[in-house]
Amino acid sequence: MTYDLVLRSRRMVLPDGQRAAAVGVRDGRIATLAGYADPLDAAAEEDLGDVALLPGLVDTHVHVNEPGRTEWEGFASATRAAAAGGVTTVIDMPLNSVPPTVTAEALAVKRAAAAGRCHVDVGFWGGVVPTNLADLAELHRDGVFGFKAFLVDSGVPEFPPVDPELLGRALGMVDALFVVHAEDPRSVRESPPSARYADFVASRPPAAERSAVAAVVAAARRTGGRVHVLHLSSAEALPDLVAARADGVRLSVETxxxxxxxTAEQVPDGATEFKCCPPIRDRDNQDRLWAALAAGAVDCVVSDHSPCPPALKHAETGDFAAAWGGVASVQLGLPVVWTEARRRGHGLADVVGWMATGPADLVGLSGKGRIAVGGEADLVAFDADADFHVDPGRLHHRHPVTPYAGQRLTGVVRTTWLRGQAVTGRTPRGRLLRADTA
Structure with a gap:
């Protein structure tokens, strides 16, 4: 039996753990798993040696911003950056594109903008805003992976927030996954013009997340709907999340x-490249997030890649109140997480669970996020022991603004394969995904 591609690695991360193995690919899928030294007939073969082989990462939280704000990012640049970071599937958020993905017509515009431009596979979230409840069923039939809602101002006027009562109504209208930016506007105060990071953090306190999470839990409990808390920053909300799941509430959470x-302690005043909402908090809070991740209380780790033109970061004034909130990191997420995970005693299998298998399972992509026979041959050669300094000039997203500039990280993506073909960044081969055919 001849395979299109055979890859061998002494550090292959499989669903049952890490071991030396070989994988045979045919017609874009994993056709066999064998011993590292087993003979396999192949048209092409590569022995990675001690370079790890991971499943392609699945990033379910990416703001591509095209169409309408393509000067902020775009499908070609975002997916090229994703592939360079070992990400083979992204699910695009319904904002900050114009139009936002809140109607079937807007979804069609989004798909037309993405067609033929994606270097990895791309799916789409729909959105929930106060005026589109009647559109949710059609969007769901058209294959969105679920619906995003904000409980607080989104930062763009064309995607207004909903209140908990309206979120509950939406949950009762369609049996889909609802992903929620959970900050309570009653607890968020307007940040004063200031270059002090402490002033910005104080404007979005942990209580804002805990209160909003409680409202999300109550809506899910009341309706039986399925909800997912986006980009959890505050560990103070974790007890409510854990208790709700123990009660059977259909609930998941990411960070x-x-x-x-x-950590907040390392953010220099005026360094607006660190601004995101909710904010980066202190070291003790971070330790608690890691403990929750290790315990399974947090389901997955995704980028929340949210770039903007450099001018919107207001680096010249360092004013956190005026700066756009978002970290552009789809290319760097894997080494960023691996660097810290290894320091804390976690292995590659843990990282794969958080960044590949967990997100794939969240959105029902059973053929992705794991190296298993029958699954798609989305694979990553990851040199887990190599170090590098982050050079913004080597980043592929449109605007190389990053809080990681100059940092030394561990773990280098050597090659990314999409359905058994190496992603070069020259020829887009990504597919547009639909939830109803996943």
Missing amino acids: CPHYLAL
């Missing part, structure tokens, strides 16, 4: 690399 690797 992001920047919350796991950066």
